[in-house]
Amino acid sequence: MKLLRHQVKWEQRLFWRSRESAVFVFLFPILLFALLTAVYNGHIYGRPASWALLAGMIGYGTANTAFAGLAITLVSRREIGILKRIRATPLPPAVYLTAVLVSIMIVFAIQVASLFALGRVLKSTPWPSHLLSLVPALALGVAAFAALGLAITAFIRSLEGSSAVLNVIVLPMAFLTGSFGPTRHYPKVLRAIGDVLPLKYLLDLINGIYLQGQQLWDKPTAVAVLGGWGLFGMAVALRTFRWEPREG
Amino acid sequence: MSAISVRDLRKSYGAYEALRGISFEIQEGEVFGLLGPNGAGKTTTIEILEGYRTRDGGDIDVLGFDPERAGSAFRERIGVVLQHSQLWPNLTVAETHRMFAGYYEHPRNVDEVIALVGLDEKRTARVKTLSGGQKRRLDLGVALVGDPDLVFLDEPTTGFDPAARRAAWDMIRSLRSLGKTILLTTHYLDEAEQLADRLAVLRGGVIIREGTPSELTSGSSETEIRYRKDGQEVVIRTSEPTRLLQHLTAEAVAEGRELEGLSVRRPTLEDVYLSLTAEHQE
Ligand SMILES: Nc1ncnc2c1ncn2[C@@H]1O[C@H](COP(=O)(O)OP(=O)(O)OP(=O)(O)O)[C@@H](O)[C@H]1O
Numbered sequence: 027m028k029l030l031r032h033q034v035k036w037e038q039r040l041f042w043r044s045r046e047s048a049v050f051v052f053l054f055p056i057l058l059f060a061l062l063t064a065v066y067n068g069h070i071y072g073r074p075a076s077w078a079l080l081a082g083m084i085g086y087g088t089a090n091t092a093f094a095g096l097a098i099t100l101v102s103r104r105e106i107g108i109l110k111r112i113r114a115t116p117l118p119p120a121v122y123l124t125a126v127l128v129s130i131m132i133v134f135a136i137q138v139a140s141l142f143a144l145g146r147v148l149k150s151t152p153w154p155s156h157l158l159s160l161v162p163a164l165a166l167g168v169a170a171f172a173a174l175g176l177a178i179t180a181f182i183r184s185l186e187g188s189s190a191v192l193n194v195i196v197l198p199m200a201f202l203t204g205s206f207g208p209t210r211h212y213p214k215v216l217r218a219i220g221d222v223l224p225l226k227y228l229l230d231l232i233n234g235i236y237l238q239g240q241q242l243w244d245k246p247t248a249v250a251v252l253g254g255w256g257l258f259g260m261a262v263a264l265r266t267f268r269w270e271p272r273e274g
Numbered sequence: 275m276s277a278i279s280v281r282d283l284r285k286s287y288g289a290y291e292a293l294r295g296i297s298f299e300i301q302e303g304e305v306f307g308l309l310g311p312n313g314a315g316k317t318t319t320i321e322i323l324e325g326y327r328t329r330d331g332g333d334i335d336v337l338g339f340d341p342e343r344a345g346s347a348f349r350e351r352i353g354v355v356l357q358h359s360q361l362w363p364n365l366t367v368a369e370t371h372r373m374f375a376g377y378y379e380h381p382r383n384v385d386e387v388i389a390l391v392g393l394d395e396k397r398t399a400r401v402k403t404l405s406g407g408q409k410r411r412l413d414l415g416v417a418l419v420g421d422p423d424l425v426f427l428d429e430p431t432t433g434f435d436p437a438a439r440r441a442a443w444d445m446i447r448s449l450r451s452l453g454k455t456i457l458l459t460t461h462y463l464d465e466a467e468q469l470a471d472r473l474a475v476l477r478g479g480v481i482i483r484e485g486t487p488s489e490l491t492s493g494s495s496e497t498e499i500r501y502r503k504d505g506q507e508v509v510i511r512t513s514e515p516t517r518l519l520q521h522l523t524a525e526a527v528a529e530g531r532e533l534e535g536l537s538v539r540r541p542t543l544e545d546v547y548l549s550l551t552a553e554h555q556e
């Protein structure tokens with residue numbers, strides 16, 4: 027426990043000190059929200075557009091922070107030998123990965139709070155009401171995407187390409203699943219693709235809870251699919267996760 | 275007590291046999307040097323002992339542990355400098371040490387360690403601003419911060435300037451005087467000669483010679499005599515230097531000439547090493 031606290035503290039310091047993570051992981055969804063609410067008016071899902079965009083950006087932020095951000099961090103540490111070096115210390119690998127995860131959750135929590143605050147200031151969006159549903163929904167989302175993030179590190183060979191590869195996954199996913207606006211008018215094929223992606227189900231949960239006043243348990247399918255993706259990611263990660271760069 | 279004991283260690287990468295059954299023992303408090311040309315299997319050996327790589331055969335015992343299965347208790351007691359590794363570019367030297375110190379039950383004083391590796395002036399410098407040799411000193415500091423009983427150093431002084439290398443030697447000697455056991459690989463023969471109580475020369479996955487530095491050099495009995503005759507360099511290797519010298523000098527005196535540029539040299543470890551490793555080249 028002491029080790030976990032120690033490591034979380036240092037992970038936080040590392041995160042905020044790196045311009046890349048602070049800007050691209052933390053700030054980017056917030057900036058995107060500010061931009062989108064400035065250009066979209068009218069209503070989405072029967073609510074003011076800014077409400078829906080706020081929900082969409084929280085979903086996008088989850089994928090961007092827990093999946094892409096986590097994967098880039100781990101790939102870069104693996105490739106320069108930091109992960110390997112850490113393994114020679116008494117810090118247990120599970121504690122290390124937990125600390126990385128907790129740190130990502132802290133960043134994400136601040137990101138979500140900032141999004142709500144910004145929405146409030148810019149467009150008077152309401153604070154979320156069903157926190158007891160929203161918090162577990164987001165926690166499930168972060169966990170599922172973090173598991174997928176761990177899983178994908180094995181398929182990224184070098185640091186150079188990692189942020190490009192991850193953005194090529196995350197941005198289209200966010201687009202296809204409705205982070206940037208409803209997908210009703212998309213061609214059938216694109217909607218079908220969107221329907222299998224995990225972000226779709228996280229957005230379902232967030233939209234239901236924030237926009238429609240539903241509870242987590244009103245959406246068992248979404249919870250199950252998201253959880254399923256998380257378990258799938260975990261299973262892949264357990265088999266393929268590497269601590270050392272390829273050439274050993 | 276032996277800190278490390280290795281018996282018939284084998285390791286293959288695919289069809290390639292990197293270690294073909296090597297055995298050695300390192301006593302507690304000993305500095306043991308592993309020499310050998312590129313690709314000899316030094317890093318493979320050291321990383322098997324550190325617990326990074328699995329072996330294909332043989333028995334190893336490191337501080338009473340089998341590194342393949344050992345956990346935190348083993349890692350509390352070892353310090354590691356990898357041949358290639360970097361640390362977080364955005365942390366400072368002091369922060370990096372503090373972060374690592376937090377992983378150990380009984381860490382050393384961080385400031386002391388930083389002073390020991392000569393990074394005092396760089397305490398608050400970001401790691402990314404350090405020079406190559408300074409980064410290597412950081413690796414060394416971080417390896418010592420947990421106050422290990424056994425230290426693995428894989429080419430620890432690569433990239434050091436001569437003064438830094440001397441300082442690192444002093445540091446390794448002071449570690450030794452604290453009773454630490456050290457396993458060291460290096461390509462610098464003078465370093466091995468200066469530091470190691472015993473050496474093993476590895477080539478092609480086999481240990482081709484083992485002993486103290488002086489055993490290694492005295493094992494080869496040849497002495498080298500050089501001089502110039504009529505502007506030509508003459509080099510003679512002999513196992514009877516006294517007799518040959520007397521013959522040469524007597525002849526020169528009789529002819530009233532000088533043995534120009536005369537030198538009599540015992541083979542250095544480097545000579546022995548080079549001839550050893552060349553000998554075994556198939
Ligand atoms: N992960 C690996 N996969 C395949 N082959 C490897 C791997 N690691 C090492 N080898 C091979 O095993 C042999 C021994 O490598 P090793 O790194 O142990 O040598 P070394 O003695 O440390 O050399 P150097 O002085 O260059 O550091 C080399 O031929 C190398 O190509």
Ligand SMILES: [Mg+2]
Nearest residue numbers: 316317318357
């Ligand atoms: Mg090596």
